[in-house]
Amino acid sequence: MTLDPLRPIAPWAWREAGDALVPPPPHSAADRWSSVPTDELIASLASDEEQLPDPGAALALCGGDHPAAALQHGADTLRRQLAGETVTYVINRNLNFTNHCVKHCGFCAFRRDAGAEGAFWHGFALLQEKARAAQAWGATELCLQGGLNPMAREAGSALRYYEALLGALLEAAPGIHLHAFSPQELLFIAEQDDCPLDTVIQRLREAGLGSVPGTAAEVLSERVRRQLCPEKLSARAWCAVVLQVQRHGLASTATMMTGHIEAAADRVAHWFTLVALQQRAWQAGVPGFSEFVLLPFIGAAAPEPLRRRVGRDQPDRSAMLTLTAQARLLLGRWLVNHQPSWVKLGLDGATEALRWGCNDIGGTLMEEHITTMAGATGGTSRSPQELSSAALGLGRPVRQRTTLYGPVAAEALPA
Template sequence: MLTQTVDRILDRALEGADLSPEEGVRLLKSDGPMSDFRIRDVADRLRSRQAGETVTYVVNRNINFTNICEQHCSFCAFRRDEGEAGAFWLDTAQILEKAADALRRGATEICMQGGLNPKAKIGGESLPYYVKLAATLKSEFPDLHLHAFSPQEVQFIAREDGCSYETVIAALRDGGVGSMPGTAAEVLDDRVRRVICPEKIDTATWLEIVETAHRLGVPTTSTILCGHVETPEQQIAHLDQLRSLQQKARDRAYPAEITEFIPLPFVGQEAPAPLRRRVGRDQPVLSESLRLTAVARIFLGNWIANHQPSWVKLGLSGATEALKWGCNDIGGTLMEEHITTMAGAQGGTCMTVADLEGAIASINRPICQRDTLYNLLGK
């Protein structure tokens, strides 16, 4: 009976229907190799229909400009207090040096995020610091796309300066920010957030800031931090919030929208002990990650066409497998990844173009480099 129910749901998806949250939960909770086979097959077929056969990647560099942070998220092994061993705050010259190196290595994108450092100010205000950071990078490297500053950072700046989210986002956009990482989403359920990130923005604030970005012409990505204390129901509710956000952007003809979806499996090896003990494992369970990856394609694909795994969290072999479960993009070179690696991820900190292209070639799919907004390069 369960298989028949799953079959009916998957047939509806293949007919082009948007699944209900209840149907999404049913897929996540279905059990057995036959269910896995069918869910994977349908996700792969929908991927082909919605995003095509070509697997893309981006040549980019992460720059985490500081790990000094006022918050204490229970999954984070990256943050430090000022003066603590391992704390850092890059100056402008160091950031420009990293960007120059990225450009020499073929990067088209800089992804820049950092901890919430209360001293990151100019003249006692936060926004001028962040705008100057963006504007300096764009002035020195006008051809690099700046993918920077999460919704949490936007809220932090607005709170520090007593201004609106719209003011912050517009200033960052005008300073050179081309798109916003959809991080700090974690799980868009405040019951979960009270456990894993009680000091972070709540669900409504994350959604408000991302919608404001779309209205102001700033594209965003979207993510979920999965595989810790959340339930299948909460995972699907998160996906439903993202789908509704994308529908709103299109219904209201906003000039920007969500460009991609990325599941980020929890890595707990070096995470603070309370959450690590509660979750009970150090590394992601690949089968669970792949199931959610496939269901996300089925649930979101009509609205968000581009889906990407995290090779940092799953390893390159796991990310390559995810290309068979609904993903059409394998991510970026990153060049230096710190946040997840410090949590104990085993995927590495950097991939070369040859690494990524070799992984894609291993499943016999066409390969193409892209830019941040999924324009194909060299075509």
């Protein structure tokens, strides 16, 4: 018997996700804005702080030919108003604990079948060793993400395995923040155990889950997802899982993977959907999204069909900076913290993004496998000194932060 893929999701979340999911606007929506100067177009996006900007204006901004200097200035000005001058970073360690996965996404170079060349599934002892080392180096966060491994069970239960995983890491690194499990992973756990998603979230929170990465979003447009990742959870399901995560009081990040087959209208739909979800979180009195991270597509080792369609192995930096500015302008006051990916852009590219709307330079990571296996050239680890120097080189102050952008306790600061 095949499980209903919606069964774990709460009916209220599925309904609200349908309301929150913004469709891509038609090309004609931008017509009346096509001759409006860039500065006026940018000003119109901030005219009503309580409502979404006009979809036509947003599409005109994202699909039109605008001077890069005007976009950069507008985004950097808004960044300064919302987030100030200080650049933040987090000392964290990335733990990709398995790449065994039952899905076959068209962009993924990370997933493997069990037993295949390059497949891995780390045991708790190794992960605990990495956690202890990270905390000794000053890390305040462990970021856990992995493939959808159907063998990851304890006493026949996927949920018990993930509870045990969190418990093992907290035993090794007491008090560290566990930023773990994408919406796709959470839904997979619920499906594996045929139990409500609320049960999964609550029990993982009790086991130490501190916040959730907003990955697996890719582009929240079904047109794109049907081509890019048809086996993955739908855009509506991603929104529903996020709604349930946030209603439990857990913050999540928000991401978008861009620079492949999506169009400007798809990006507008994605960003407006994030705003709609954030509005619902704040209305419910919960934190919602803590940050937005733009994730450029890396094609060097991606599956050949998508690589041929995109025709580029590494991100187009100027295009990514433009998208960084557009994201800041369209997300407005609803998502204050914006972060580039130095793994994908290189540290120099990420540093430049701090001039295009970003206020955070990311984390130290210490290790990284998902993007690196796709062929990224930005590296897998950065020291706190390197991240600080990037900000100071722009004449901006810098400070270490927690996962949720709070101050770091004095005893946790590196010597």
